Amino acid sequence: MADLPRYEPPQRLVRTLGPGHPWLARLPELAERLLHDWELTFERVVAPGGRESTVALVRRADGTPAALKLLAADERLVADEAAALRRWDGLGAVRLLRADPRAGALLLERLHGETSLRSLPDAKATLEAMSTVRRLWVPPGEHPFTTVDDHTGVQVDRVLGSAPEEVRPLVREAIAAREELLGTPAPMVLLHGDFRQGVVLATDDPRAQWLAAGPQPLVGEPEYDLARLVRDRLHDLMASPGAPAQVRRRIRKLADSLDLDRERLRGWTLYRAVESGVRQVLTGDREDGEMLLEFAGWV
Incomplete structure (x- = not known):
């Protein structure tokens, strides 16, 4: 005991x-x-x-x-x-x-909580992440989950509505992207909600070498889930040459590998980066917040 x-x-x-x-x-x-x-x-x-x-x-x-x-x-x-x-x-x-x-x-x-996909080289980790996340995108059936529409609507009111004046143009762009995405039909599947390399952990189970943990489940389109993965290892990305072009190539590669829409992934990547950046700034983490907003400007 x-x-x-x-x-x-x-x-x-x-x-x-x-x-x-x-x-x-x-x-x-x-x-x-x-x-x-x-x-x-x-x-x-x-x-x-x-x-x-x-x-x-x-x-x-x-x-x-x-x-x-x-x-x-x-x-x-x-x-x-x-x-x-x-x-x-x-x-x-x-x-x-x-x-x-x-x-x-x-x-x-x-699971082996100390060993996530972040322990692998980025290219290998990305392949394993894509293999894992595609298994999670199943029909939700009768479900209790919040939709991406409702979830992001709360964010617009509570977070983006309080954005500092200097980032308002980028915020308006992110809100417009959200409205356009939600205004057009898209597949509705069960999403992890916070999918990234760090939540995919090693396992000894023969059914899979890697399994996702820590979901914040939503129902919406797959591009929303994948958008968080686009900015994985952001500190390394920011320090590398040609980072803006790398981001755009990453969006194309991830979308094409999973048969998703490039522009929808780009739109959700922009929205999620801006929302996260503004939230970080508002909670006092200005350094990470400004880095996320700079990333959003490259998308």
């Missing part, structure tokens, strides 16, 4: 939420209860961990390894993540073993 003093949240999580956050105060007791109720043996907390969740390596009653993910998130978001993982049922994504959305808890098969 749990050894409470050892269940300390990673410092990254503490810094993000703030040391006085009420969820952090409840976390040791919550972990102890879940370990007991789900008959889990605690091994260790994964560090550095996420900014809104913590993962503990555990073993189930039969000795099989698993990962207990505890999220400082709204119950609806936890339920959506669980629903998406059930829909994929291990195809391209980590398998869900058990869930308690009210407690913010997911029990997952154990």
Whole structure:
């Protein structure tokens, strides 16, 4: 069972939420209860961990390894993540073993969390990422998920509406691209929502060498999901010669490799980079925010 003093949240999580956050105060007791109720043996907390969740390596009653993910998130978001993982049922994504959305808890098969696609050379990582993400784009069926239309509508109101004056021309371009994209028909599939190299983790399972984790599921067109991958390893990209031309080539290559529309991928890449950049600037991370906005200008 749990050894409470050892269940300390990673410092990254503490810094993000703030040391006085009420969820952090409840976390040791919550972990102890879940370990007991789900008959889990605690091994260790994964560090550095996420900014809104913590993962503990555990073993189930039969000795099989698993990962207990505890999220400082709204119950609806936890339920959506669980629903998406059930829909994929291990195809391209980590398998869900058990869930308690009210407690913010997911029990997952154990992956090699320390080894993501970012450990590979970029070209190889991109190929593996494309192979993984195409498996996730399945019909959503009867679903509880938010649509890209609704999700981005909230972003326009809450984030882009507060953009600094100096970036308003780029913001208007991003909003116009969104409106045009949503105004034309497109396939509606289940999306990961935050797909990038860093969320695709190594596994020992014979069904796949790499599996996606940490979805923020939405329903929309595949180009929206792929747009986040376009700017992967952005710091390296920014430091390389001919970066703007590289970005445009990357869009063409990714779209063509997955039989997607280049212009729709370009539009969503622009929108998502601007929204992320403005959000970073508004939350005080001006350096990364300005880098994302510069990237958006190249698209």
